[in-house]
Amino acid sequence: MAVPICEHIKPSGKRCGSPALRDKSFCYYHSNVEECLPSVRNMFAVRNPNAAPGEWPFTDFPAPVLEDAAAIQIGFTQALYGVANGHLDLRRAKLVLSALHGASANLKRLEACLTQCVNALQRKRPTGVKQALKRARRSDTVSLSHGS
Numbered sequence: 001m002a003v004p005i006c007e008h009i010k011p012s013g014k015r016c017g018s019p020a021l022r023d024k025s026f027c028y029y030h031s032n033v034e035e036c037l038p039s040v041r042n043m044f045a046v047r048n049p050n051a052a053p054g055e056w057p058f059t060d061f062p063a064p065v066l067e068d069a070a071a072i073q074i075g076f077t078q079a080l081y082g083v084a085n086g087h088l089d090l091r092r093a094k095l096v097l098s099a100l101h102g103a104s105a106n107l108k109r110l111e112a113c114l115t116q117c118v119n120a121l122q123r124k125r126p127t128g129v130k131q132a133l134k135r136a137r138r139s140d141t142v143s144l145s146h147g148s
Contacts, residue, residue, distance in 0.1 A: 011067070011074055042063070043062070043078055063096070
């Protein structure tokens with residue numbers, strides 16, 4: 001029996017890979033993620049001198065959904081661009097960079113946990129999966145204050 005896979009494409013270009021909800025195109029997370037995020041989530045906007053008449057005269061730089069390493073890298077790049085060109089004030093940039101560092105640390109821990117789970121499943125040891133999940137829950141807190 002074939003299980004439909006979520007059709008969401010991550011910033012890295014990889015497909016989500018989670019099972020899609022019944023009669024849906026996306027998994028539980030990606031079917032709800034847009035509803036959970038604010039409708040306006042721009043880091044900053046830059047005036048677009050080439051905007052056609054009637055077109056929005058700014059180019060928006062929205063904060064990416066931090067779901068993989070590529071999205072975090074995009075966030076770092078946008079913050080760097082914003083600061084370097086004077087579009088992102090230093091106070092906001094510090095907050096953005098702190099959040100990106102926290103997301104990066106969480107991603108590393110998540111990847112380590114998933115690797116342990118996959119290894120345990122490959123060895124056909126469900127208790128190994130349970131232990132890996134328990135370790136992940138215990139180290140569940142990440143400080144967002146990196147050198148503030």
